[in-house]
Amino acid sequence: MTLHVNTPAIRSTVFSQRAGLDVYLKIESIQPCGSFKLRGVGHACAVLHGKGAKRFVSSSGGNAGYAVAYAGRELGVPVTVVVPETTSEKAKALIGSEGAQVIVHGSSWQEANAHAQALLDGGSEFIHPFDHPLLWEGHASMIDELALQCAKPDLIVCSVGGGGLLAGVGEGLLRNGWADVGILAVETEGTASYAAALEHGSPVELPAVAGLATSLGARQVCGRALDLARELEIKSHVLSDAEAVQGCADLLDAHRLLTEPACGASIAGLDSLRRHFPDARSAVIIVCGGVGVTAQQLQTWQRGPGG
Template identity: 55%
Template sequence: MTLHINTPLIESLSVGRGLSAKVWLKMEALQPCGSFKARGVGYACEQYIKEGAKALVSSSGGNAGLAVAYSGRCLGVPVTVVVPKTTKPRAIELIEQEGAQVIVHGDIWQQAHDHAMTLTNAEAAYIHPFDDPYLWHGHASIVDEIAAQGVTPDAIVLSVGGGGLLSGVIAGLKRHGWQEVPVIAVETEGAASLAASATAGKHVAIDAITSVATSLGATIVAERAFELLSEQPVVNHVVTDLEAVNSCRRFLADHRLLVEPACGASLAAVYGECAALQDKQNIVVIVCGGVGASVEQLQAWGEQLSDNG
């Protein structure tokens, strides 16, 4: 038994309807903890427990921490999640609801991560939000399911934060002999660390995260994610916060599913019919989900960003 579920792959007649391609939605927002993190995090938690861990430690402002808390509850081990001060009360509530202890520490994720590392030991394993081969192995199962569901994509669109999902999806593509399938790696302005590395031609960090898509808030991507830029066709695409938020609101109207701006970023690339998708026939969008938004919050962000624009 796995901790994640097999998610539907549905054709959308609304998202990217101006494109000539069929657009398929891989509905990771339906995972038990609300995001694709259930796959990689769940697999990593299982592996570390098999290796002797008696407890789990994580650092996250939202989805990864919730996935560790969910996994720990399912596996019957205690979980501690360290979150930065910017974490929304609702995210903390959801993590605690899974039975995990929450520690608030630091102004940014990196500070929460550093503190979490001091809590680890031989029996308390650290579950990194994005930089761990176990995570990538778990996330690769998305591609296994797409293949089993009978769709051969000629483009996959996904959002990039620290690069865990990107690393996992490309591992899955390689496993199925789909090395030529381009991955449209979407970020928001103010959180575009992969695009910064691609532009620089080396693994670099950005100075700060200024995007409302805080789930994409890694100032530097995993080194493996950067390496993959030279191993797989990866197209970097950056959207504005307003485009991401408006895509969340549009997706809610089109498909009756609430996702956060980190997920809205990848939807925005398809709603916006980006150039890299113009000649494709079967586009798969990974609807990664996320619990960091409410209808009211999307409305407020939309008004704030429109005013600033």
């Protein structure tokens, strides 16, 4: 059973002119849950349900938790999502609107995740927000679609939090014979766990994460995302919160799409494409989406501190 929808890949005249190469947008923000997360989460939930799962448990205060709640409702499986105290009322309401039980526990995702693990019993399956092969297999479907929608690009641009999207993109490139396509992995300064992993040669845990791109706020990236750097050409790019917010504003102005700073970071990465991939003639940006933003919030962020 497929829970996600096929999404369009459109050429952006505005961003193509800005970057000096053909830029396409893979618009994952129009998934029923507002983000790419439904691809992997939906796939994992469907597979595990087929194997007899009686309940899904997850730990996420945002897009992954919402996707698990949606998938559970569609499959008729009860869902419990443990969220940290920092989770917005909007996110909790969205998760609850799908019929999921929402439990608030701890001041960080790590604490919420530990509590979620303690809730598991014999009939429950844990749905990780980013670190599981079923998730990557599901996320890879966006590259399967892309292979039917446009010519092979020279690179893919995607944001990196825990690395689930990056791992899915990498898996998709490999299974479609596109191993020569580069990846620009974009993070914000307060969430750069992937850049740290590349520097150290292994996943490392950041002492803390900070900033507005909360959906990128994993203190340690998954191992598969790092392994892919040995199989594919992946370049890391780290930028500021202000640049990520401007990316959101630019996407809204150009294509009427409202997304989180976690997604805006990839749009902001446009200006570094030539530096990292000087010979590239075409690029696809994964518009990963995100429901944790309103137009009013974006305006406040644009005004800066005290705005």
